[in-house]
Amino acid sequence: MSSTKAIEAVGLVKRYGEKVALGGVDLEVPRGSVCGLLGPNGAGKTTAVRVLATLTEPDGGEARVAGADIRTDPVAVRRSIGLAAQDATVDGLLTGRENLVMIGELHHLGRRRARSRADELLERFSLVDAADRLAKDYSGGMRRRLDLAATLVAEPQILFLDEPTTGLDPRARNELWAVLDQLVADGATILLTTQYLEEADRLADEIVVIDHGRVIARGDARSLKREIGGDQLHVVCADADDLARVAAMAERIAGAPAKTDVTARSVTAPTDGGAAAVAALASELSRGGIEVEDLGLRQPTLDDVFLTLTGAPAEPAADEALEEAA
Numbered sequence: 001m002s003s004t005k006a007i008e009a010v011g012l013v014k015r016y017g018e019k020v021a022l023g024g025v026d027l028e029v030p031r032g033s034v035c036g037l038l039g040p041n042g043a044g045k046t047t048a049v050r051v052l053a054t055l056t057e058p059d060g061g062e063a064r065v066a067g068a069d070i071r072t073d074p075v076a077v078r079r080s081i082g083l084a085a086q087d088a089t090v091d092g093l094l095t096g097r098e099n100l101v102m103i104g105e106l107h108h109l110g111r112r113r114a115r116s117r118a119d120e121l122l123e124r125f126s127l128v129d130a131a132d133r134l135a136k137d138y139s140g141g142m143r144r145r146l147d148l149a150a151t152l153v154a155e156p157q158i159l160f161l162d163e164p165t166t167g168l169d170p171r172a173r174n175e176l177w178a179v180l181d182q183l184v185a186d187g188a189t190i191l192l193t194t195q196y197l198e199e200a201d202r203l204a205d206e207i208v209v210i211d212h213g214r215v216i217a218r219g220d221a222r223s224l225k226r227e228i229g230g231d232q233l234h235v236v237c238a239d240a241d242d243l244a245r246v247a248a249m250a251e252r253i254a255g256a257p258a259k260t261d262v263t264a265r266s267v268t269a270p271t272d273g274g275a276a277a278v279a280a281l282a283s284e285l286s287r288g289g290i291e292v293e294d295l296g297l298r299q300p301t302l303d304d305v306f307l308t309l310t311g312a313p314a315e316p317a318a319d320e321a322l323e324e325a326a
């Protein structure tokens, strides 16, 4: 295994009783890059992170993280990584600053260095004003930022981020993405898990799609989208009587068959024409005197990815499945 790879895994298997959480996963993450592990609930994302972070042992396969074998040299692995788990790990009864100082001391930074490191991170994550408030009173976005700051105290080269933005509103998500951009610019290697295609697209150099513990696709966002059909022209008509005409226009501009949904009064057609295709359609619609409620490019969703790759929708979370069964 070569040292240009921050993470290399071959055939990772993890079982919980009968349940195969990882069914032979291969991963290669070059140093300084971002790998996005994309999959629905129960796909095996957290299990993969836990195995690579040496929190649990695999039942098969091998992996190296920062050049160290996860089985034979877990201490070296742990020294090189930072892990932001799916559930917040900071202590709610300590302030933001106290959390960071405590973690620094646990890493034997020494009190003075632990304090200055905490100050640096509070500054970097825009938490200076909140530094002396209890973490339990932070908003979700502030907590996620504090989690991330906590993983960076010991300056790890490799970061594992398990669903870093789940539950955040769009603004908090954007802020966190900007922070991650900065980390990558500074040379970090990141393995992040997400249920959002948009997030993997925004952050990852390579996206690895997993389902039922298996890799079902991998590639950069562009090639993956090409594989699953890419952007779609999307129009919602004010009047359902216009649907047929709009479908004809969309087909002509997209150069591909359009799909009409009468209930939603919508027409969609796959296109790689980007904004120019939208502009062309907008001007045809206005020439034709057709009133629309919505017009634009729609990106494929995680559901589109799964429909295309597996022929089945992404598996709903257990509680949704129960609701559907009821």
Ligand SMILES: Nc1ncnc2c1ncn2[C@@H]1O[C@H](COP(=O)(O)OP(=O)(O)OP(=O)(O)O)[C@@H](O)[C@H]1O
Pocket (backbone or CB within 6 Å): 016, 019, 020, 021, 039, 040, 041, 042, 043, 044, 045, 046, 047, 048, 086, 195
């Ligand atoms: N400690 C455990 N004991 C038993 N089964 C487990 C355990 N951890 C995970 N599993 C099972 O392994 C499978 C993969 O779980 P995992 O938590 O890795 O999924 P995930 O992709 O992280 O899902 P989510 O998006 O909900 O976080 C699931 O079927 C889960 O129920």
Ligand SMILES: [Mg+2]
Pocket (backbone or CB within 6 Å): 045, 046, 047, 086, 162
């Ligand atoms: Mg998980």
